[in-house]
Amino acid sequence: MRLKQLQEQWLTKWDEMHSTIAWPHICLAAPFFSLHPDSGKVRSRPTILLVGKATHQSWYMDSFDGAKNKPISERIEEREEATRDFLEYYANNHRSSFWVLYRSLARGASVIWTNAAKNWRLPPSR
Numbered sequence: 001m002r003l004k005q006l007q008e009q010w011l012t013k014w015d016e017m018h019s020t021i022a023w024p025h026i027c028l029a030a031p032f033f034s035l036h037p038d039s040g041k042v043r044s045r046p047t048i049l050l051v052g053k054a055t056h057q058s059w060y061m062d063s064f065d066g067a068k069n070k071p072i073s074e075r076i077e078e079r080e081e082a083t084r085d086f087l088e089y090y091a092n093n094h095r096s097s098f099w100v101l102y103r104s105l106a107r108g109a110s111v112i113w114t115n116a117a118k119n120w121r122l123p124p125s126r
Helices: 003-018 063-067 073-095 097-105
Strands: 046-053 110-114
Touching: 003 073, 003 097, 046 097, 063 073, 073 097, 073 110
Parallel strands: 046 110
Antiparallel strands: none
C-alpha cells in the first residue's frame, strides 16, 4: 500500500471519528501526517521513528477545516504543510527535552516524527 493511500484512509477514518464526537465538550485534534526528512532522496543515513506523546493543541484545526471541501490530494498537502511549518520552528528552536533529543538524533540520522490523534478539551467558557 502506498503512503498516499494510507493518508486517504486516515482522513476518511478521522472524518468518521470526528462525526461521532459529543460537541462542544470534547474535540478531536486535526489529523497528523508525518514527513520523512529525506523524502525523494537516496537514503545514506539510518532512519529513526520518534514518537511524541500528543499533537500540539488542536493541530491546526482552522487550516484543516478550511480544506475540508477540497480534493483529497489538497487535504493531504495541507496536513503535510502543517507538520512542515511546525517542524521548521519547533525542531530548531524549542528547548523541551523532546526537541533536544530530536536535534541530537537528527545529527546522524533521518528522524521521522509522529504522533497519534488525540482528544483535546476546549477551555471552559467564562
